[in-house]
Amino acid sequence: MPTIKDVARLAGVSTATVSRVLNGEKVKEENRMRVEEAVKQLNYSTNTLARALKTNKTMTVGVIVPDLSNVFFTTIAKGIEKALHPYGYSIMVCDSDESVEGEREKIAFLKDKFVDGIIIIPAGDQQPGLKRLQDDGIPIVLVDRLIEDIQADAVLVDNTNGAYDAVEHLIVNGHRRIGLISGPRHIFVGKERLIGYERAYTDYQLSIDPEIVKYGDLHIESGYKLMNELLDLPSPPTAIFAANYYMSIGAIMAANERHINIPEELSFIGFDDIELTKVIKPPLTVVVQPMDKMGQAAAELIYKRMTGDDSGPFPAILRLKTQLIKRESVKKVNYPCL
Amino acid sequence: MPTIKDVARLAGVSTATVSRVLNGEKVKEENRMRVEEAVKQLNYSTNTLARALKTNKTMTVGVIVPDLSNVFFTTIAKGIEKALHPYGYSIMVCDSDESVEGEREKIAFLKDKFVDGIIIIPAGDQQPGLKRLQDDGIPIVLVDRLIEDIQADAVLVDNTNGAYDAVEHLIVNGHRRIGLISGPRHIFVGKERLIGYERAYTDYQLSIDPEIVKYGDLHIESGYKLMNELLDLPSPPTAIFAANYYMSIGAIMAANERHINIPEELSFIGFDDIELTKVIKPPLTVVVQPMDKMGQAAAELIYKRMTGDDSGPFPAILRLKTQLIKRESVKKVNYPCL
DNA sequence: TTGTAAGCGTTATCAT
DNA sequence: ATGATAACGCTTACAA
Numbered sequence: 001m002p003t004i005k006d007v008a009r010l011a012g013v014s015t016a017t018v019s020r021v022l023n024g025e026k027v028k029e030e031n032r033m034r035v036e037e038a039v040k041q042l043n044y045s046t047n048t049l050a051r052a053l054k055t056n057k058t059m060t061v062g063v064i065v066p067d068l069s070n071v072f073f074t075t076i077a078k079g080i081e082k083a084l085h086p087y088g089y090s091i092m093v094c095d096s097d098e099s100v101e102g103e104r105e106k107i108a109f110l111k112d113k114f115v116d117g118i119i120i121i122p123a124g125d126q127q128p129g130l131k132r133l134q135d136d137g138i139p140i141v142l143v144d145r146l147i148e149d150i151q152a153d154a155v156l157v158d159n160t161n162g163a164y165d166a167v168e169h170l171i172v173n174g175h176r177r178i179g180l181i182s183g184p185r186h187i188f189v190g191k192e193r194l195i196g197y198e199r200a201y202t203d204y205q206l207s208i209d210p211e212i213v214k215y216g217d218l219h220i221e222s223g224y225k226l227m228n229e230l231l232d233l234p235s236p237p238t239a240i241f242a243a244n245y246y247m248s249i250g251a252i253m254a255a256n257e258r259h260i261n262i263p264e265e266l267s268f269i270g271f272d273d274i275e276l277t278k279v280i281k282p283p284l285t286v287v288v289q290p291m292d293k294m295g296q297a298a299a300e301l302i303y304k305r306m307t308g309d310d311s312g313p314f315p316a317i318l319r320l321k322t323q324l325i326k327r328e329s330v331k332k333v334n335y336p337c338l
Numbered sequence: 339m340p341t342i343k344d345v346a347r348l349a350g351v352s353t354a355t356v357s358r359v360l361n362g363e364k365v366k367e368e369n370r371m372r373v374e375e376a377v378k379q380l381n382y383s384t385n386t387l388a389r390a391l392k393t394n395k396t397m398t399v400g401v402i403v404p405d406l407s408n409v410f411f412t413t414i415a416k417g418i419e420k421a422l423h424p425y426g427y428s429i430m431v432c433d434s435d436e437s438v439e440g441e442r443e444k445i446a447f448l449k450d451k452f453v454d455g456i457i458i459i460p461a462g463d464q465q466p467g468l469k470r471l472q473d474d475g476i477p478i479v480l481v482d483r484l485i486e487d488i489q490a491d492a493v494l495v496d497n498t499n500g501a502y503d504a505v506e507h508l509i510v511n512g513h514r515r516i517g518l519i520s521g522p523r524h525i526f527v528g529k530e531r532l533i534g535y536e537r538a539y540t541d542y543q544l545s546i547d548p549e550i551v552k553y554g555d556l557h558i559e560s561g562y563k564l565m566n567e568l569l570d571l572p573s574p575p576t577a578i579f580a581a582n583y584y585m586s587i588g589a590i591m592a593a594n595e596r597h598i599n600i601p602e603e604l605s606f607i608g609f610d611d612i613e614l615t616k617v618i619k620p621p622l623t624v625v626v627q628p629m630d631k632m633g634q635a636a637a638e639l640i641y642k643r644m645t646g647d648d649s650g651p652f653p654a655i656l657r658l659k660t661q662l663i664k665r666e667s668v669k670k671v672n673y674p675c676l
Numbered sequence: 677t678t679g680t681a682a683g684c685g686t687t688a689t690c691a692t
Numbered sequence: 693a694t695g696a697t698a699a700c701g702c703t704t705a706c707a708a
Contacts, residue, residue, distance in 0.1 A: 093430075
């Protein structure tokens with residue numbers, strides 16, 4: 001591999017001049033030409049390791065996701081990569097294996113690699129490793145959920161109003177008994193979406209039957225199981241809202257299996273618009289999170305910090321809106337009480 | 339951040355000695371202790387950049403997948419990571435965006451980062467960038483499919499026999515009219531699985547009706563569409579074999595939508611055992627690829643090459659077996675001709 | 677066994 | 693505007 005010295009020699013200038021050309025500084029036109037020529041001729045490219053050693057910049061940002069085989073997370077990662085690329089930054093994607101410990105490991109790993117910043121979709125609601133990262137002056141952006149005791153920029157989704165919109169839509173369509181397939185009670189997004197559900201009920205002066213509020217673990221199996229539980233109730237809901245993609249899929253599977261006709265016999269609103277929701281019948285009414293935008297926003301935020309732009313408030317907490325896409329899984333019903 | 343010099347000073351030895359301790363070379367016991375003590379006290383950790391600059395080893399391998407939001411690929415990536423971790427290697431996952439050009443970019447990127455090896459799930463069947471990589475002496479391992487004009491170690495799946503087993507199982511259960519939802523004709527795995535189908539027909543002295551062999555693009559929508567086409571035929575198949583995970587899902591969706599009872603009215607064999615196949619009813623009989631093992635095998639192979647072990651043949655082509663998992667989506671039928 | 681010092685490929689300071 | 697050179701933090705002959 002040719003080095004900057006080879007280029008300098010061939011171009012008949014010093015390495016300093018070559019470096020200047022390479023970094024777009026002002027150089028006599030003639031010299032610039034000769035250097036560029038030499039670069040091409042030798043097929044030279046900068047040794048990023050040496051540059052990083054000198055500049056303390058790797059032009060790389062680390063991205064930690066809880067599970068590499070979860071489309072929701074990887075889609076966000078793709079969004080980050082797409083947004084960072086134009087700035088010349090690349091990403092290193094890591095899997096924390098849904099554990100705080102795994103997360104700690106990956107943080108250490110990325111620090112070892114001298115990434116210029118870390119975007120993390122937290123696996124739990126604490127992470128001691130992050131504070132140390134901040135002490136080292138490495139910018140951090142949280143995505144999807146907050147972390148206790150940590151002040152950091154974050155890109156969140158307005159989960160509460162997202163859930164609210166769904167439940168409200170159901171209520172407006174005459175439903176009074178709306179089953180909720182929720183995430184874990186102690187988890188950030190689970191909590192927020194639950195609040196949206198409750199708030200809608202409150203605003204319409206309806207009371208909640210705790211029996212039709214179920215808590216799952218965000219995985220398919222869990223949606224499947226809870227849907228069955230709801231349907232087995234002596235007085236089952238007339239509508240279901242599943243507050244996460246995988247649980248939506250599981251729930252739909254359960255309904256299909258029981259030959260329940262949606263929306264004729266049961267109205268349904270799901271979460272997110274990935275893969276499956278494209279083919280499920282009937283076309284599902286869903287609350288969608290702007291995954292691309294989440295990735296993009298996180299990228300912009302960290303870019304700002306990495307380039308030393310400390311304008312604006314710290315921490316900057318972005319709340320992106322969800323969108324309720326109305327399709328064909330909700331039926332209008334008439335309740336005697338209306 | 340403390341450097342090796344700080345450690346040397348504190349321990350009262352030279353940097354060379356510190357380096358030796360750090361790299362597990364032989365050092366007087368007392369010195370070792372003092373160095374270790376100093377390391378702990380300063381919370382020192384090696385600057386991997388500096389080390390890599392010197393040694394030309396980053397202890398990182400690049401992994402390029404066609405699509406980060408495809409579970410099949412990311413599961414393999416997870417397998418690679420798990421297997422490489424014990425050796426002290428980490429991975430850098432990249433998304434080629436299912437294009438040869440994107441792949442070329444990522445290869446250049448990884449070369450820039452001086453990864454010690456590259457494991458790639460090719461997006462197409464050529465990639466000029468790889469030959470250059472080999473010329474630079476960077477080990478390459480291909481996963482899932484081969485690349486034209488390139489001699490490289492590879493981990494493949496025995497697609498042909500996998501498909502064969504599925505079709506044979508259907509035949510043995512009395513089916514004579516087996517619809518195939520296949521991948522693109524020009525794509526490696528598509529081709530191989532098609533051959534398996536044909537071979538089974540040949541071996542049982544049956545003839546193939548080209549009308550019930552459909553070619554899709556491996557995505558859900560495609561499975562959905564082709565299933566509908568097959569079912570719309572004047573004389574539809576009595577069984578279907580879908581030769582890829584996403585197309586299997588799409589196909590099942592289509593069947594569900596038409597309220598076709600599997601296996602009573604239609605037998606079905608799908609591909610791979612991820613996410614959905616866990617909840618679909620009835621439990622699906624599937625051909626499963628050993629994704630974990632694929633990742634692991636690729637990791638072992640590249641590790642061997644990275645550590646200069648050139649024993650064994652080159653290129654080493656591993657063919658992993660699939661497994662036919664029999665569940666409840668195939669019904670025995672009786673054909674008059676039997 | 678240990679220390680000295682050169683060198684990995686850059687960038688950046690300081691003269692010129 | 694350019695060049696010489698020290699420095700980034702480490703490894704590794706070579707010498708002691």
